[in-house]
Amino acid sequence: MEATMIELAPAAQEFGFLELFLRADWVVKAVMGVLIIMSVASWAVAIDKWLSLRAARGKAKHFEESFWSGRSIDSLADEFARRPRDPFSRVFAAALREWKGARSGERVSKAAGAETSRELNRMEGGLGLLATISSAAPFVGLFGTVWGIMNAFRSIAASQNTNLAVVAPGIAEALFATALGLLAAIPAVIFYNALSANLAGYAARLEAFGDELSALADRDEG
Template sequence: METEALALAQEMDFSMWGLFARATLTVKLVMVVLVLASFWAWAIIIQKLIAYRAARAEARRFDAAFWSGEPLDELYASLGPDPAGRAERVFAAGMGEWQRSHTGDGGLIAGVQSRIERSMDVAIARESEELQKGLPLLATVGSTSPFIGLFGTVWGIMHAFIQIAEAGNTNLAVVAPGIAEALLATGLGLLAAIPAVIFYNKLSADADRIVAGYEAFTDEFATILSRQLDG
């Protein structure tokens, strides 16, 4: 009996596809969900890495143009009211309010500096929201995938023990295939969760640094305007 069970176990396919094919419908659904979650997480990760790299490069280019000595009015005129770059849009928000604050006789409406700062803060908040879009989904994948995988494992082990009880055979060669199928769900859960958690922390820090750069530029821009107003 044991020899037959051992021979049967040796003939079984223990590849990931073989384990998936023998799993119950519930465990299969769990595995499919986890694989889709993993692809979803990696799509967000790759998209954000590309977007943040482009945002940093654009900020460096704009910073060089801003401090090149070119008059700010000319720089704003070359960029337009709705430029493509994120740092440029923050600058455009401030310059747009600066130009709207001029009266017909060349004077300035009172409170111009506070309005410019608020306009730039709104633009920064808008860019920050765009930069962080998708990160909550990444956090959700990282926090829930292990539990989804554990649910699949518990369900698979329960089904395996039911089959063992019905067969009346507790030989390891009979028990092992069912346990292996169940544990695959936990493995897939961890495979989805670990990269999601690591890159969520990295991308969140990257987004915070980019936004901090916009905020520092806003302070510098406000200082320049303050000198012009006092002068």
């Protein structure tokens, strides 16, 4: 019994992740490397966007509380519009330039809308990469699997041996590429959906603020 366990231990170690990678064909290794890079990139983008969106929500809450606290426009301009450091402040500064100039609600609305679009486009940066990884990674992994299985079949044909001990390592290497593809794609899909939903909520708040600025300018003009 002990001899059997000693013999099986090395065989089990041969199917570790590192062993599967090192034993794979160079094309499969390249595919695995690309998938690892994709996975790291998706996590990096997701963490960066989550932190930036969290900070933006905190600054938006502070801005809205200050804006609707009854303070004068001049006081708000001194605090937020002189050196705008967040999307709400930059939209406010852009609208204020038109407000103080022409006092036209339509021009204020256009200025606020244009700045809102610029801010949202900037905040959406990186989501396209997550969408690309989530859709492309499974196919990249599948390519590695197909290539690996072709190599496994060639090895079987060359050795003329269909014993499981000969077939299993090649199949395992091939399937490992698919597993890496899913490992990169699944988190990317989750990150993309979660960040898109959070960004949509923030965008709605920012667009509503632009509309409120336009309404205030209309009342001031009238």
